[in-house]
Amino acid sequence: MPIYEYQSKDPNQSCEYCLDSFEVLQGIKDPPISRCPACGNGVKKIISWCRAAVVESAESDAMVERTVREYERAGMWSHAAELADKHAEKTKDQSLKTRALENYTKAGHRVDNLVEGGW
Ligand SMILES: [Zn+2]
Missing domain, CATH: 1.25.40 (Serine Threonine Protein Phosphatase 5, Tetratricopeptide repeat)
Incomplete structure:
Protein backbone atom coordinates (compact mmCIF):
# COMPACT_ATOMS: atom_id res chain seq x y z
CA MET A 1 0.00 0.00 0.00
CA PRO A 2 1.35 3.43 -0.85
CA ILE A 3 2.46 5.76 1.87
CA TYR A 4 1.65 9.41 1.47
CA GLU A 5 3.46 12.09 3.31
CA TYR A 6 1.59 15.11 4.55
CA GLN A 7 2.54 18.26 6.34
CA SER A 8 0.72 21.15 7.90
CA LYS A 9 -0.15 23.91 5.43
CA ASP A 10 0.45 26.55 8.00
CA PRO A 11 2.95 26.01 10.77
CA ASN A 12 1.04 28.48 12.90
CA GLN A 13 -2.03 26.31 12.69
CA SER A 14 -0.69 22.94 13.41
CA CYS A 15 -0.13 20.49 16.18
CA GLU A 16 2.93 18.47 17.06
CA TYR A 17 1.70 15.71 14.81
CA CYS A 18 1.44 17.70 11.60
CA LEU A 19 4.07 20.38 12.20
CA ASP A 20 6.65 17.94 10.91
CA SER A 21 5.67 15.69 8.09
CA PHE A 22 3.70 12.59 8.92
CA GLU A 23 2.96 9.50 6.92
CA VAL A 24 -0.42 8.14 6.03
CA LEU A 25 -1.01 4.71 4.62
CA GLN A 26 -3.76 4.93 2.03
CA GLY A 27 -5.25 2.83 -0.67
CA ILE A 28 -4.58 4.04 -4.19
CA LYS A 29 -8.24 4.99 -4.61
CA ASP A 30 -8.58 6.74 -1.29
CA PRO A 31 -8.92 10.51 -1.62
CA PRO A 32 -6.03 12.47 -0.17
CA ILE A 33 -6.68 13.80 3.28
CA SER A 34 -6.95 17.55 3.66
CA ARG A 35 -7.04 17.82 7.42
CA CYS A 36 -4.75 16.68 10.14
CA PRO A 37 -6.31 13.69 11.88
CA ALA A 38 -5.04 15.00 15.19
CA CYS A 39 -5.89 18.71 15.18
CA GLY A 40 -8.13 19.15 12.14
CA ASN A 41 -6.11 21.94 10.57
CA GLY A 42 -5.32 21.93 6.87
CA VAL A 43 -2.56 19.71 5.57
CA LYS A 44 -0.97 19.28 2.18
CA LYS A 45 0.47 16.24 0.56
CA ILE A 46 4.22 16.61 0.14
CA ILE A 47 5.25 13.33 -1.38
CA SER A 48 3.52 10.24 -2.52
CA TRP A 49 5.43 7.12 -3.12
CA CYS A 50 5.45 3.44 -2.72
CA ARG A 51 7.90 1.87 -0.39
CA ALA A 52 9.39 -0.43 -2.96
ZN1 LIG B 1 -2.27 18.56 13.47
Missing part, protein backbone atom coordinates in the same frame (compact mmCIF):
# COMPACT_ATOMS: atom_id res chain seq x y z
CA ALA A 53 11.19 -3.54 -1.85
CA VAL A 54 14.40 -2.28 -3.45
CA VAL A 55 14.38 0.90 -1.44
CA GLU A 56 13.71 -1.00 1.73
CA SER A 57 16.59 -3.34 1.16
CA ALA A 58 18.95 -0.49 0.30
CA GLU A 59 17.90 1.26 3.47
CA SER A 60 18.36 -1.75 5.63
CA ASP A 61 21.73 -2.51 4.01
CA ALA A 62 22.96 0.88 5.06
CA MET A 63 21.48 0.42 8.48
CA VAL A 64 23.06 -2.99 8.96
CA GLU A 65 26.39 -1.64 7.77
CA ARG A 66 26.19 1.20 10.26
CA THR A 67 25.19 -1.03 13.15
CA VAL A 68 27.95 -3.53 12.37
CA ARG A 69 30.46 -0.70 12.37
CA GLU A 70 29.17 0.54 15.72
CA TYR A 71 29.54 -2.91 17.23
CA GLU A 72 33.05 -3.16 15.82
CA ARG A 73 33.99 0.19 17.24
CA ALA A 74 32.65 -0.88 20.62
CA GLY A 75 34.63 -4.10 20.38
CA MET A 76 31.45 -6.18 20.42
CA TRP A 77 32.81 -8.60 17.89
CA SER A 78 30.30 -11.39 18.28
CA HIS A 79 27.41 -8.97 17.92
CA ALA A 80 28.99 -7.48 14.83
CA ALA A 81 29.69 -10.93 13.44
CA GLU A 82 26.21 -12.26 13.99
CA LEU A 83 24.54 -9.27 12.48
CA ALA A 84 26.86 -9.16 9.47
CA ASP A 85 26.51 -12.88 9.01
CA LYS A 86 22.73 -12.90 9.15
CA HIS A 87 22.57 -10.07 6.68
CA ALA A 88 25.16 -11.66 4.40
CA GLU A 89 23.05 -14.82 4.24
CA LYS A 90 20.08 -12.78 3.16
CA THR A 91 21.81 -10.56 0.65
CA LYS A 92 24.51 -13.00 -0.51
CA ASP A 93 26.97 -10.23 0.16
CA GLN A 94 30.36 -11.87 0.08
CA SER A 95 32.31 -8.98 1.57
CA LEU A 96 29.90 -8.81 4.47
CA LYS A 97 30.31 -12.53 4.99
CA THR A 98 34.10 -12.11 5.09
CA ARG A 99 33.67 -9.35 7.58
CA ALA A 100 31.43 -11.54 9.71
CA LEU A 101 34.09 -14.26 9.73
CA GLU A 102 36.74 -11.74 10.73
CA ASN A 103 34.58 -10.59 13.56
CA TYR A 104 33.91 -14.14 14.66
CA THR A 105 37.65 -14.66 14.79
CA LYS A 106 38.08 -11.51 16.85
CA ALA A 107 35.33 -12.69 19.16
CA GLY A 108 37.41 -15.79 19.75
CA HIS A 109 35.39 -18.28 17.72
CA ARG A 110 37.01 -20.94 15.62
CA VAL A 111 35.79 -19.84 12.23
CA ASP A 112 36.40 -23.13 10.44
CA ASN A 113 34.14 -24.89 12.92
CA LEU A 114 31.44 -22.40 12.31
CA VAL A 115 31.71 -22.66 8.58
CA GLU A 116 31.59 -26.42 8.50
CA GLY A 117 29.11 -27.11 11.21
CA GLY A 118 26.68 -24.26 10.73
CA TRP A 119 25.16 -22.76 13.78
